[in-house]
Amino acid sequence: MDETKRPIYRAIVERYLNGTNLGHIAIWLTDNKIPTPYNIKLDGKNKGWSNITVQRLLASEIHLGYITYGKTRSKRGLVELVPEEERVKVMETHEKLKTPEEHEVIMERLLKNRMLNPNSRRNMFPLSGLLYCEKCGSRMRFRVGENKKQGQHWSALCYHQYKDGSKCEQRGKVMDADFFNALYDRIIHVDPNILREIELHGSRYNDTQVIIAVKEQELKKQKRALDKLHESYEEDMITKQVFLERRAILSRQIQKLEEELKDLRKVVVDEGNYPTVEQIYERIGEFRELWSVAVTSEEKNRTLKKLVERIVYDREGNRLELTVCYR
Numbered sequence: 001m002d003e004t005k006r007p008i009y010r011a012i013v014e015r016y017l018n019g020t021n022l023g024h025i026a027i028w029l030t031d032n033k034i035p036t037p038y039n040i041k042l043d044g045k046n047k048g049w050s051n052i053t054v055q056r057l058l059a060s061e062i063h064l065g066y067i068t069y070g071k072t073r074s075k076r077g078l079v080e081l082v083p084e085e086e087r088v089k090v091m092e093t094h095e096k097l098k099t100p101e102e103h104e105v106i107m108e109r110l111l112k113n114r115m116l117n118p119n120s121r122r123n124m125f126p127l128s129g130l131l132y133c134e135k136c137g138s139r140m141r142f143r144v145g146e147n148k149k150q151g152q153h154w155s156a157l158c159y160h161q162y163k164d165g166s167k168c169e170q171r172g173k174v175m176d177a178d179f180f181n182a183l184y185d186r187i188i189h190v191d192p193n194i195l196r197e198i199e200l201h202g203s204r205y206n207d208t209q210v211i212i213a214v215k216e217q218e219l220k221k222q223k224r225a226l227d228k229l230h231e232s233y234e235e236d237m238i239t240k241q242v243f244l245e246r247r248a249i250l251s252r253q254i255q256k257l258e259e260e261l262k263d264l265r266k267v268v269v270d271e272g273n274y275p276t277v278e279q280i281y282e283r284i285g286e287f288r289e290l291w292s293v294a295v296t297s298e299e300k301n302r303t304l305k306k307l308v309e310r311i312v313y314d315r316e317g318n319r320l321e322l323t324v325c326y327r
């Protein structure tokens with residue numbers, strides 16, 4: 001790092017530690033015509049500083065005086081993060097531009113920030129692909145906003161437009177800590193109506209299996225009767241006329257039973273894909289464990305998707321109704 005950059009780097013660190021957010025630091029740098037560190041554009045135009053450039057500089061370990069090798073590795077074609085203790089950290093000749101204490105505070109704030117502002121890295125939100133509007137059935141979308149009272153925040157909104165040009169009347173909502181707390185409660189305390197529905201389903205499933213067992217017994221009996229009929233005819237105990245009549249009746253019955261069984265087994269396969277109450281509780285336990293350690297939006301999204309199929313959103317006035325559909 002050349003001498004002119006040193007005071008700039010320190011200014012960035014100090015501003016961030018004093019509570020200025022990434023966006024305002026980027027604006028300040030651009031306004032003061034400070035060249036970006038990655039200003040290699042073919043047209044030579046400087047596009048100015050972005051939040052990500054500021055973040056990258058702040059998070060860099062080079063300015064701690066270290067260089068870390070092997071932060072990522074590829075395993076079976078997939079790139080993964082290497083655990084901290086397996087990385088190779090070398091004290092380099094780089095000048096130290098921040099203390100380890102400063103670095104820690106910076107990283108903590110960046111991590112917190114990333115939870116509130118998931119788009120700063122990837123287009124992923126904890127509820128991506130999961131939130132649906134009750135009024136029109138469309139997927140809800142997420143938008144970042146900023147105001148004095150709440151600072152930077154995310155809102156869920158329905159942008160659906162009907163064929164006649166009218167817009168869905170669903171009202172959006174800021175997804176603050178209260179929103180996520182309410183959602184978490186909704187998820188881990190399964191609605192009694194849903195439980196009853198699942199139990200009913202489970203008992204229907206058991207009924208179907210009982211019917212299948214009965215029909216299977218009946219089918220066996222009919223097949224044995226058909227064998228006996230053949231034997232009787234071979235042993236000349238019944239006439240051909242009687243044999244043919246009885247065989248026709250038995251064959252019809254066997255065919256009918258086989259068709260019924262085929263349909264019943266199909267029903268059982270469909271119903272078997274439905275979770276049981278026990279399975280749901282088991283998955284909720286797993287969800288609570290994973291959620292408590294999920295930090296990034298991606299981790300939260302993955303954790304939610306293991307348990308939840310969709311979340312239906314409906315807002316009337318200030319009352320927000322969230323309905324959770326489990327996998």
Ligand SMILES: [Zn+2]
Pocket residue numbers: 133134135136137138158159160168169170
């Ligand atoms: Zn809608």
